[in-house]
Amino acid sequence: MKLLFVADPLSAFNTYKDSTFAMMREAARRGHELWVCEVPDLVWVSGSRVTAHAARQLTLTPEAVASRAGTKLAVWHEITAARDLALADVDAVLMRKDPPFDSEFFYATHLLEQAEREGARVFNKAASLRDHPEKLAILEFPQFIAPTLVTRSAAAIRAFHAEHQDIILKPLDGMGGMGIFRVKADALNLGSIIETLNKNGAQSVMVQRFVPEIVQGDKRILLIGGKPVPYSLARIPQGTEVRGNLAAGGKGVAQPLTDDDRRIAEALAPVLAARGLLLVGLDVIGDRMTELNVTSPTCFQEIMEQTGFDVGATFIDALEAAVSGAR
Structure with a gap:
């Protein structure tokens, strides 16, 4: 298969822990052809198809192909070709851009959905990426989640805290634990934390009962x-x-x-x-x-x-x- 990875810059990969690298390594072991681009490389012009501008063909070094999980490699690939590549002309497009789920990620899903209309196979599916923001997607499955509040209202957050006493507050667009706060029964700094996260009512916040x-x-x-x-x-x-x-x-x-x-x-x-x-x-x-x-x-x-x-x-x-x- 010919695979196109839409990912973060290759220079940012840590081979000892990167899951996208693990995918590439296994695909290379099976003889699949690897190509890579970044989100800003995605282009569409009327009369044409969604294209990865100057997509790079990736060849893993023998050491990388043979490596085991957790191996740190200083040199792990070389670029063997570069050209514009229509997404519909590869067997699979793997969307592996890290969060945050921001406006540019949102726009990228629309370009990927257009590529799907042109015949591309995108994993994960573009519309489903857009429809499952990482924090809010759990609301569909309330039987499996702790008591949860999503709001812009400082008063609603204070009432939730009064009920549950020990809570976690987090922004909806965070990743890697960014912007997460715990507030215990004493409510220490709750007001300041609310102001920081909801920006005077301009930004929604997720609040959950603390799970010990x-x-x-x-x-x-x-x-x-x-x-x-x-x-x-x-x-x-x-x-x-x-x-x-x-x-x-x-x-x-x-x-x-x-x-x-x-x-x-x-x-x-x-x-x-x-x-x-x-x-x-x-x-x-x-x-x-x-x-x-x-x-x-x-x-x-x-x-x-x-x-x-x-x-x-x-x-x-x-x-x-x-x-x-x-x-």
Whole structure:
């Protein structure tokens, strides 16, 4: 297959932990042709098709192809060609642009949807990327989430705190634990935190009842091709930190899915797969789902390194099956 990855700059990749690299490595092992571009490279002009301007053909070094999960490589690829490439002329387009879900990401999904109308196969499906913002997508599944409030109202946040006493507040467009605050029963700094996050009522905020099981980790559960990966990565907060995100210093510990993990995963997996979401990352604390990640789910390499379960191979298996089924 010819694969086009729409991703962040290659210079930003960390081969020891990057899930997109894990996908590329497995695809290269199978002989698939790899191309890459960035979101600003996507172009459409009337009378033509959505094109990746100056898309680069990527050849992985022998060391990269042979590497194991968790391997840090200084040099891992070379660019062997560059040309304009219509998205409909490749077998699969993999949208792997990291959050935030901002206006430019939103516009990119429209270009990708136009490419789909022209015959491109995009994973995850463009409209489903747009319809499942990572924080708000959980609202569809209230049976699996902790008490949650989404509002611009400072008064509503104060009332929610008065009811639940111990709460988490976070912006809707954050990533990696950015902008997350915990407020306990004493309400210390609640007013200042509300002002910071909702910008005097101009910006919506998500508020959730604090889930104390965070001490056991914020679990990332991967759904691939409508099925859960049998291991999660529990991201455990360190020291006085309340956030388990790896970007915030959390420690990643791979572990088998619990009964509660599996109950949530197996309920959501077929629903989301039917919407063209080939890869989904569920964030679960205890038995409560806190986020539903579809833009660029990660944790492939940590799970592979610690358990031996080949997440990259599982993903490429599912991608090959999806492309074959769409022909």
